Amino acid sequence: MTPSKDSPRPAGAGRAPGVEPARRAGRPTTAVLTPAGITAAAIRLIEVQGAEFSMTALGRALGVAPSALYNHVAGRDGLLTLVQDELMGHVDVSGFGTSHVVVALRRWAESYRQVFARHEAMVPIIAVLPVTGSPRTVDMYELVAEHLIAAGFPAADVMPTIVAFESLVFGSAMDTNAPETIFDTSGHPRPTPSFDEARRAQAATGTPSADASFDWGLERLLAGVEAGLPSEA
Amino acid sequence: MTPSKDSPRPAGAGRAPGVEPARRAGRPTTAVLTPAGITAAAIRLIEVQGAEFSMTALGRALGVAPSALYNHVAGRDGLLTLVQDELMGHVDVSGFGTSHVVVALRRWAESYRQVFARHEAMVPIIAVLPVTGSPRTVDMYELVAEHLIAAGFPAADVMPTIVAFESLVFGSAMDTNAPETIFDTSGHPRPTPSFDEARRAQAATGTPSADASFDWGLERLLAGVEAGLPSEA
Numbered sequence: 171m172t173p174s175k176d177s178p179r180p181a182g183a184g185r186a187p188g189v190e191p192a193r194r195a196g197r198p199t200t201a202v203l204t205p206a207g208i209t210a211a212a213i214r215l216i217e218v219q220g221a222e223f224s225m226t227a228l229g230r231a232l233g234v235a236p237s238a239l240y241n242h243v244a245g246r247d248g249l250l251t252l253v254q255d256e257l258m259g260h261v262d263v264s265g266f267g268t269s270h271v272v273v274a275l276r277r278w279a280e281s282y283r284q285v286f287a288r289h290e291a292m293v294p295i296i297a298v299l300p301v302t303g304s305p306r307t308v309d310m311y312e313l314v315a316e317h318l319i320a321a322g323f324p325a326a327d328v329m330p331t332i333v334a335f336e337s338l339v340f341g342s343a344m345d346t347n348a349p350e351t352i353f354d355t356s357g358h359p360r361p362t363p364s365f366d367e368a369r370r371a372q373a374a375t376g377t378p379s380a381d382a383s384f385d386w387g388l389e390r391l392l393a394g395v396e397a398g399l400p401s402e403a
Numbered sequence: 404m405t406p407s408k409d410s411p412r413p414a415g416a417g418r419a420p421g422v423e424p425a426r427r428a429g430r431p432t433t434a435v436l437t438p439a440g441i442t443a444a445a446i447r448l449i450e451v452q453g454a455e456f457s458m459t460a461l462g463r464a465l466g467v468a469p470s471a472l473y474n475h476v477a478g479r480d481g482l483l484t485l486v487q488d489e490l491m492g493h494v495d496v497s498g499f500g501t502s503h504v505v506v507a508l509r510r511w512a513e514s515y516r517q518v519f520a521r522h523e524a525m526v527p528i529i530a531v532l533p534v535t536g537s538p539r540t541v542d543m544y545e546l547v548a549e550h551l552i553a554a555g556f557p558a559a560d561v562m563p564t565i566v567a568f569e570s571l572v573f574g575s576a577m578d579t580n581a582p583e584t585i586f587d588t589s590g591h592p593r594p595t596p597s598f599d600e601a602r603r604a605q606a607a608t609g610t611p612s613a614d615a616s617f618d619w620g621l622e623r624l625l626a627g628v629e630a631g632l633p634s635e636a
Contacts, residue, residue, distance in 0.1 A: 308598070330618070345569070351535070372560075379563070393627065
């Protein structure tokens with residue numbers, strides 16, 4: 171994917187991405203860093219290098235000293251929270267309040283997986299990253315919880331349900347990036363007739379394995395939500 | 404956890420773990436590296452440092468030069484396959500053939516999650532690591548596929564089902580290691596009454612959130628398997 175897909179404001183030409191021109195026309199050579207620009211640069215770096223990037227590497231990518239970054243973001247941890255907030259802003263929650271809650275959950279989970287399949291290096295980080303400081307993440311949880319509770323879903327099951335969907339989403343996002351050869355059994359010392367039959371039968375459906383697997387799990391979780399809703403009078 | 408939990412052969416006292424004594428009594432000062440010993444040392448290193456370890460760091464932990472490791476394992480990638488094989492050997496597949504397939508799947512998924520919750524740094528690696536060269540992984544897939552097909556489960560759904568269970572398992576293994584404060588909404592600019600109610604109601608059940616979330620998802624996937632089995636005559 172191209173970075174611009176996730177960048178609502180494409181970086182202007184002729185300067186380092188993430189560095190915005192100073193607003194005052196009288197100071198043409200000065201560039202200013204912004205948290206949004208630094209976040210966008212961090213996301214691009216993570217796509218290439220993975221989430222183990224250093225602030226030094228990020229500063230290098232932006233053409234500034236690492237100390238300049240610390241004037242705008244609260245260190246690497248604070249920056250990861252900004253990355254989380256940016257990515258969560260791309261998850262589609264528009265179904266909540268406009269569609270049946272089960273339809274809204276499907277759209278939410280599908281787009282959630284798409285966002286993190288494009289940013290798989292962030293998966294192990296976001297999976298354990300506190301939501302504190304990420305307003306879009308908290309708003310997302312509040313919205314999903316609100317509509318599950320309003321639909322009559324048992325309140326005690328709301329968090330387990332949300333987290334179970336997220337676990338499937340995160341696991342599937344990683345699986346989406348697995349190599350085609352992941353199930354290659356060459357060299358195995360024993361025959362694998364059932365595994366071979368299962369792979370052949372799945373391949374014959376024409377649906378990519380990662381999509382079929384996510385769909386299979388998602389439909390079962392959605393059926394579980396449906397079963398937890400009060401039957402309509 | 405202690406490393407010995409996953410090491411069937413505890414390292415002997417008085418020498419570096421992973422280095423086994425030479426078998427010939429006449430050469431007391433010589434130690435020999437083995438693939439199993441190197442694998443056990445790699446697992447211990449991953450528990451402490453994460454999966455980004457280098458062969459140099461592993462050699463240092465074993466008190467040998469990196470080149471000595473390459474005489475026994477096919478580089479870092481080959482070593483990760485050995486780690487995968489070792490960890491998969493701890494997943495409980497004993498239910499297949501002795502219990503109903505749904506009961507066997509539950510035991511398999513629960514132990515699978517436990518193993519990777521203890522080795523979460525391996526999750527993003529194993530999730531995309533080819534099974535080639537890991538006989539225990541391939542045998543596990545063959546066994547699960549064999550019993551699903553024998554129970555009358557549609558062959559084309561076997562791989563999607565296995566992978567959906569694994570996605571939930573991997574996502575839940577990461578969630579199990581999330582900090583207690585992951586859902587702390589302090590500083591959020593808006594009230595979150597539904598999210599608060601959902602968290603309170605879940606906490607009141609007394610079940611740890613990560614366990615409740617995994618169980619919720621697992622029961623729904625198991626219900627999906629049950630629904631795919633032919634009804635008994």
